[in-house]
Amino acid sequence: MRKILVIAAAFVAAVYGLWQLSSARSFQLFGELIQRVETDDKVVALTIDDGPSKRYTNEIVALLAQQQVKATFFITGKEAEQNPDEVRLIYQAGHQLGNHSYSHPRMLFMSPSAVVSEIERTDAAIRAAGYQGEILFRPPYGKKLLVLPWYLAQQQRKTIMWDLEPETDPTLAADAQAMANYVIEHTRPGSIVLMHLMYQSRQSSREALPLVIKGLKQRGYRFVIVSELLAMPLQT
Ligand SMILES: [Zn+2]
Incomplete structure (x- = not known):
């Protein structure tokens, strides 16, 4: 009985450990994971996840144009196929596009063929809309463990994470000014800010x-x- 309990406890600890590892923002088993860049220059990357949606892409692109800011949009293959005009709107305004999987699953315990399909279908949808720039990758929910990092490493593709995500704190998420203050206070040179704006x-x-x-x-x-x-x- 005791032995079973020890084994069960070890199993729970292992699963918990893997889950934690799968969400780590600064570590993965293979390939390069970028959470922030160590630089002395006061630069920051704004990254916008999901979409592109028909309803909000225009508004977001117009807002960024008004502020003369370029951002990076991590979009899903499915929405890119549904809304190719919005994909074009984004890159024609000078923004960068990234691959955020095809159907936005947790790419944790997926088969290698499913992982490859999620990534390749999305690249294809982004290219079909005419984008020619580098396509970076960001995993949905920041989740990755074995197959995904391994595949990306084979392709010499970096995994782009973030160091600031103000929306995960519910008290900040509901209050625009509080959210902005948080980001302004916590941004460091080389920070990557994650925001969701498309829904x-x-x-x-x-x-x-x-x-x-x-x-x-x-x-x-x-x-x-x-x-x-x-x-x-x-940084020197
Ligand atoms: Zn997402």
Whole structure:
């Protein structure tokens, strides 16, 4: 009986450990994981996940144009297929596009063929809309464990995570000003900020966006796309 309990406890600990590992923002088993870039320059990358949606892409792209800011959009293959005009709108405005899987699953215990299909169908949808830039990858929910990092490492493709996600704190998520203040306070040179703006439920995030941009510009930050951030000279 005791032995069974010990084995059960070890099993639970192992599963818990794997789950924690799968969500780690700064570590994975294979390949390169980017959470933030160590640089002395006051640069920050704004990354916008999911979509593109028909309803909000226009509004977001117009807002970024008004602020003269370039961002990186991690989009799903499914939505890219449904809304190719919105994909074009994003990259024609000078923003970078990234692959955020095809159907937004937790890519944790998926078969290798399912992982490959999620990634390749999305690349194909982004290319079909005419985008020619580098396609970065960000896993849905930041989840990855074995197959996904291994596959990306084979392709010499980096996994792009983030160091700031103000929306995960529910008290911040509901309050645009609080969300903006949090991001402005916590951004460091080389930070990657994650925001979700593409769906109706994210009204306060959309309201926070101009506040974030103005506040960070006032502090001397310059907004860059993720590829530019990765090319920054490293901290000395
Ligand atoms: Zn997502």
